[in-house]
Structures are given as C-alpha cells and as structure tokens.
Amino acid sequence: MKKNLLLLFLLLLFGGAVFAGLGGYLHSQQKLIELSKQNNRDKAVALFDNLIMTRGWNNKLDGVYMRQQDGVEANPHLKNGQITTDQGDKLVKVIPAWMSRERMRELGAGKPGYRYNITSLMPLSPENKPDAFEIEALQFFREHKNQPYYFRFAKNLKSLDFMGALQVTEECLQCHGQQGYRIGDNHGGIRITVPTDLLHAQIQQIERQTRITIISVTAIAVLIYAALYGLINALCKRQRAIQQLNESLNVKVAERTRSLEQTQKKLSDELQFQQMRAELYNLLIGSDYSVDKLKSRILSNAKQLTASPWALAGEVDPDNADLRCLFEIDSALIDNLVLAPDEDGSYAALWGHPLHTGEPFKVNRPVSEWLAGDRINERLKLQRVLSVPVMFNDALVGQLAVANKQSDYDEHDQQLLERLAKFYALSMHFLRTEADLKLTREKEKRYLREVKRLSITDPLTSLYNRRHFRELFNKRLNLAKRLKLFFGLLILDIDFFKPYNDRYGHLAGDQALVTTAKVISRQMRRSTEQAFRVGGEEFCCLVLAETSEDIVTLAESIRRAVKDEQIEHRDNPPQKVLTISVGLNIVSDYEDASYDKIYKAADDALYEAKSQGRDQVCVT
Numbered sequence: 001m002k003k004n005l006l007l008l009f010l011l012l013l014f015g016g017a018v019f020a021g022l023g024g025y026l027h028s029q030q031k032l033i034e035l036s037k038q039n040n041r042d043k044a045v046a047l048f049d050n051l052i053m054t055r056g057w058n059n060k061l062d063g064v065y066m067r068q069q070d071g072v073e074a075n076p077h078l079k080n081g082q083i084t085t086d087q088g089d090k091l092v093k094v095i096p097a098w099m100s101r102e103r104m105r106e107l108g109a110g111k112p113g114y115r116y117n118i119t120s121l122m123p124l125s126p127e128n129k130p131d132a133f134e135i136e137a138l139q140f141f142r143e144h145k146n147q148p149y150y151f152r153f154a155k156n157l158k159s160l161d162f163m164g165a166l167q168v169t170e171e172c173l174q175c176h177g178q179q180g181y182r183i184g185d186n187h188g189g190i191r192i193t194v195p196t197d198l199l200h201a202q203i204q205q206i207e208r209q210t211r212i213t214i215i216s217v218t219a220i221a222v223l224i225y226a227a228l229y230g231l232i233n234a235l236c237k238r239q240r241a242i243q244q245l246n247e248s249l250n251v252k253v254a255e256r257t258r259s260l261e262q263t264q265k266k267l268s269d270e271l272q273f274q275q276m277r278a279e280l281y282n283l284l285i286g287s288d289y290s291v292d293k294l295k296s297r298i299l300s301n302a303k304q305l306t307a308s309p310w311a312l313a314g315e316v317d318p319d320n321a322d323l324r325c326l327f328e329i330d331s332a333l334i335d336n337l338v339l340a341p342d343e344d345g346s347y348a349a350l351w352g353h354p355l356h357t358g359e360p361f362k363v364n365r366p367v368s369e370w371l372a373g374d375r376i377n378e379r380l381k382l383q384r385v386l387s388v389p390v391m392f393n394d395a396l397v398g399q400l401a402v403a404n405k406q407s408d409y410d411e412h413d414q415q416l417l418e419r420l421a422k423f424y425a426l427s428m429h430f431l432r433t434e435a436d437l438k439l440t441r442e443k444e445k446r447y448l449r450e451v452k453r454l455s456i457t458d459p460l461t462s463l464y465n466r467r468h469f470r471e472l473f474n475k476r477l478n479l480a481k482r483l484k485l486f487f488g489l490l491i492l493d494i495d496f497f498k499p500y501n502d503r504y505g506h507l508a509g510d511q512a513l514v515t516t517a518k519v520i521s522r523q524m525r526r527s528t529e530q531a532f533r534v535g536g537e538e539f540c541c542l543v544l545a546e547t548s549e550d551i552v553t554l555a556e557s558i559r560r561a562v563k564d565e566q567i568e569h570r571d572n573p574p575q576k577v578l579t580i581s582v583g584l585n586i587v588s589d590y591e592d593a594s595y596d597k598i599y600k601a602a603d604d605a606l607y608e609a610k611s612q613g614r615d616q617v618c619v620t
C-alpha cells in the first residue's frame with residue numbers, strides 16, 4: 001500500500017516535471033513561431049510603409065509627371081492629366097494610387113508568391129474589386145478606425161495576407177469625390193501577400209522537433225520511471241524482506257524470551273519447591289512436628305506454588321472403605337462453610353472427582369457455569385479449580401486442590417501440585433508410620449519394663465527376688481563403702497513354717513508369706529533399705545545406716561512387727577503366733593568384705609537365733 005502510494009506520488013511528480021518541461025519547451029517554440037510570424041508581419045508592414053511613403057511623396061508633390069509610355073493613359077478624372085512640354089514631349093500626370101500600383105508591380109516582379117493589390121469596398125475600376133480577404137479586412141478597418149493593419153496567415157502558413165488601411169486624403173477626392181468619401185475615412189487599403197515558406201518550414205521543423213522531443217522525453221521519462229519503479233520495487237522488496245526478517249526475528253526473540261521466561265519461572269518454581277520440600281523435611285525430622293503443622297504447611301505451599309488464594313487438602317479415611325474425606329480448608333472466607341458429605345455419604349462433583357477417578361481435575365471457568373446447583377461449590381463461588389489425587393503405592397489416599405488463581409491454571413501448575421501431592425502422600429505415610437512406631441516402642445518399653453519387673457520380683461510376695469538381691473548386693477555394699485555408712489545384711493526366716501503348712505495348708509502358708517512380706521516392706525521406709533524374698537520362707541534385707549544401732553533397731557522392729565501381726569501358729573510354742581528369726585551381719589570395715597563372707601556371717605547369726613529359741617535377732 002505504501003509502495004503503491006510512493007510510486008503514484010513519484011509518477012505524478014515525475015509526470016508533472018516532464019509536462020512542465022515539455023510545456024516550457026512548447027511555449028518557447030510557440031514564442032519562436034510567434035516571433036517568426038511577427039517578422040513576416042513586420043516585413044509586410046515595411047512593404048506597406050514603403051508604398052505609403054511613395055504615395056506620400058507623390059501626394060506631397062501633388063502628383064508627378066512622367067513621360068508617357070506605351071500603354072499609359074492619362075487619368076481622365078484629373079485636371080491637366082496630360083501635358084506636352086515645349087520640346088514636344090508628352091507627359092502624363094501620375095497620382096499616388098497609380099504610382100502605388102506601379103511600385104507594387106515593380107516590387108512583386110520576379111518574386112513568386114508576392115501579391116499586391118490596392119482596393120476599396122467601392123472601387124472605381126472593376127479590376128480593383130476586393131476578394132474575400134480584402135472585403136474582410138476593409139470591413140474590419142471600417143469598424144476599427146484606429147486599427148491600420150489587418151493580417152491573416154494562410155492555413156498552411158505558407159503565406160501571409162496583409163492589408164494596410166488607406167485613409168482618404170484630399171487628393172483622393174479628386175477621383176472618389178463623387179462616391180461620398182470624406183477625408184480621414186478608411187475606405188481602401190493596400191493588400192500585400194507575402195510568401196512565408198520559411199515560416200512554414202520553420203514551423204514544420206519545430207513541430208518535428210517537438211514531436212521528437214516529446215517522444216524522446218516521454219520515452220526517457222518512461223525509462224526513468226521504469227528504472228525508478230524497478231528500483232523502488234527492489235527497495236520495497238528489500239525493505240519487505242528486511243521487515244519480514246525483522247518480524248521473524250522479533251517473533252523468534254519473543255519466542256525465545258517467552259521460553260526463557262518460562263524456563264526462569266520453572267527454575268524459580270523449582271527452587272521454591274525445593275526450598276519448601278527442605279522446610280517440610282525439616283518439619284518432618286524436627287522434634288515438634290505434627291500432622292496439623294504439616295498439613296497447614298502443605299496448604300500454604302500449594303497456594304504459594306500456584307499463586308492461588310485458596311487451598312484444600314482431603315484425606316481418605318484409612319478405616320473406611322467408602323471414599324469419605326476429611327477436609328481441611330485454608331481460608332477465612334469459607335470458615336463458615338459446612339463441609340458435610342452428601343446424603344449418600346459421598347463428596348460428589350468437584351471434590352469427589354479426583355477421589356472417584358484418580359485423575360487430576362482442572363477447570364478454568366466459574367463453577368456455576370458447569371456445575372449448577374452444586375451446594376458446596378456454589379457457596380464457594382469458585383472461578384477456577386485445580387485438584388490432583390494424592391496417591392501412595394498406587395492407592396488413593398487423598399486429594400490436594402487449589403482454587404481461584406487470577407489467571408488460568410496450566411500444565412505447569414498441575415505438575416507442581418502433583419509433585420507436592422506426592423510429598424504430601426509421603427509425609428502422611430511417614431507420619432502414620434512414625435505414629436505406629438511410637439506406639440509400638442511405647443508398648444515394647446512397657447513390656448520390657450514388665451519383664452524386667454517380673455524378672456526381679458517374687459510373684460507371690462511382690463518383693464524383689466533372689467536374682468535382684470544378688471545384683472544389688474555388691475552395688476549397695478560399694479555405695480555404703482563410698483558413703484562411709486554401715487552396711488547391714490538381714491536374713492529373716494519364718495519359725496516352724498513347715499508345721500504351719502502342715503497344719504494350715506499350703507495356701508494359708510502362701511498367705512502367711514505374703515503378710516510377712518508386707519510387714520517387712522512396711523518397715524523399709526528409706527531408699528537405703530530394700531527387702532527381698534530369697535527362698536521359700538526366707539527373706540533378706542539390705543540396709544545402709546549411719547550407725548550399727550540403727551540397723552539392729554530396724555531388725556528388731558521388723559521381728560516385732562511380724563509377731564504383732566498375730567497370725568495364729570499353734571505349732572510355734574510358746575507364742576502360738578507366727579514369728580521370725582533374724583540373722584544380722586553389720587559391716588563397717590570394707591577391707592576384705594565380700595558377699596560370701598557377709599552372707600555366711602548373717603546366716604550363722606540366723607542359725608544362732610534359731611538355736612537360741614527363735615523369735616529373736618542375732619548379730620555377728
């Protein structure tokens with residue numbers, strides 16, 4: 001379009017210039033022709049003036065006489081028209097008109113094409129009758145008294161017809177007085193025809209030159225225009241090619257920029273994703289992690305990654321075969337939203353889609369347009385939704401959704417959300433496994449504690465057993481040594497227990513053992529005092545004390561307390577109640593103290609107590 005306008009403009013400009021040039025040239029040629037015409041006119045006027053001068057001279061002399069020649073008659077209208085000189089020569093009077101005619105004849109003689117005539121509208125002689133041109137000129141003079149000349153070029157410009165006006169003078173009246181002529185009138189004229197062959201030839205040459213010039217100039221103009229056209233076309237082509245190149249370059253640059261921007265966005269999203277994942281890992285391996293914290297972080301990450309104001313995470317209840325969801329919605333705007341399932345217990349439509357199909361769900365138009373009547377979604381007024389299933393080991397464990405991004409959700413958003421969903425699944429799995437593990441560990445601990453307890457406890461009396469006694473013995477001994485305390489070992493044995501069993505039965509015997517153990521335990525009030533059941537009806541106590549008296553006192557109080565229980569024992573004379581004998585060894589010098597030595601000493605003391613009548617404490 002631009003090119004065409006330019007070419008049109010150039011065509012007009014160039015055409016205008018060519019026409020202006022040709023016009024100037026034609027004008028100058030015309031001027032030349034005019035000058036040439038004027039030259040011919042001047043020539044005719046000069047001839048006319050010559051004749052007028054001759055007439056004037058004759059007129060001034062009032063006619064001149066010349067020798068009469070053959071064929072020359074005297075003018076009958078003149079007075080003294082013919083005279084004879086003294087020498088007998090015959091003279092005739094020559095008047096201006098006659099003289100003019102003679103002069104014209106002389107001027108025209110031998111000059112082909114020249115023609116002279118003196119005439120008037122009312123000639124006296126019929127020979128002088130005017131032709132058409134002459135009539136035309138004479139009528140012109142009559143109408144324009146101040147115009148002395150009349151010209152007309154022949155059509156082929158080969159001759160110029162000229163007529164000069166002749167004013168009536170007094171002399172004219174001599175002949176034309178009777179015709180009503182008045183002095184000063186233009187009644188006649190001299191007609192001169194001048195050949196203008198030169199003018200004709202000149203004009204023909206000018207026309208030829210003009211034709212050649214026009215053709216040449218036009219041809220040159222056409223050639224120049226064609227060259228310009230070609231040049232402009234080529235330039236336009238080049239420009240168009242450059243423009244196309246530029247456009248394609250711009251497109252490529254735009255494409256590259258777009259792809260760079262996309263890559264940059266992907267990289268920045270990837271970086272963001274990695275940071276989020278690192279934070280999530282930290283959260284997972286941190287000491288204060290919780291499912292709530294993790295979900296809240298996942299939701300805020302989903303919003304951040306997809307530039308969405310809303311995020312939603314749903315979990316499939318692992319204990320329920322139906323795909324019931326436990327939803328969490330992160331938005332103050334929808335706090336009051338009731339997320340109850342439909343009557344059939346399912347979350348249909350929008351929320352249910354990924355759960356039912358296991359496929360991602362992406363809609364970039366208002367929910368009301370495609371899901372009219374859906375109670376939940378209508379309340380949410382969702383404009384755009386992207387929801388992906390949360391899968392673990394090919395099993396659907398929940399869904400992660402975002403909504404109402406400013407622009408459309410695309411594949412990139414979906415990929416990011418799917419990756420986050422994977423992490424979500426992994427985290428949830430980890431948390432569940434972790435919780436299970438914690439529970440198992442606690443159970444195990446409890447079990448081990450129980451086993452340990454059982455391993456060191458006597459099942460009948462709940463006192464520590466012999467094994468624990470052995471384990472603790474040296475520890476307590478070393479502690480006493482370190483704290484510089486007295487170490488006491490008490491061996492307590494029920495008196496005549498066999499007869500007790502025999503009389504009251506084994507169960508009663510067991511009960512008596514339990515009661516005795518309780519009594520002993522009650523006496524063990526400090527952390528430095530422990531009681532053990534080390535055999536059938538045999539107990540031990542390990543006691544650490546500031547003084548040996550404290551230990552003896554404790555042993556006595558135990559013995560007394562058992563007796564005070566007043567458990568009937570008929571075969572234990574003379575008390576008739578259940579009693580115990582106590583063998584006690586107190587260690588204060590730890591130089592060569594050992595279990596065997598100490599135990600033997602206490603056992604010896606017990607033997608002594610038994611030997612001395614039972615129900616007593618013996619100390620070694």
Ligand SMILES: Nc1nc2c(ncn2[C@@H]2O[C@H](COP(=O)(O)OP(=O)(O)OP(=O)(O)O)[C@@H](O)[C@H]2O)c(=O)[nH]1
Nearest residue numbers: 494495496497498499501506507509510536537610
């Ligand atoms: N009921 C019951 N009896 C037990 C248990 N362990 C040991 N005995 C009994 O305790 C009795 C111990 O008797 P002996 O060692 O002969 O001594 P004693 O009859 O107590 O006589 P002294 O010790 O000399 O006073 C045995 O008859 C055992 O059967 C038990 O767990 N339950």
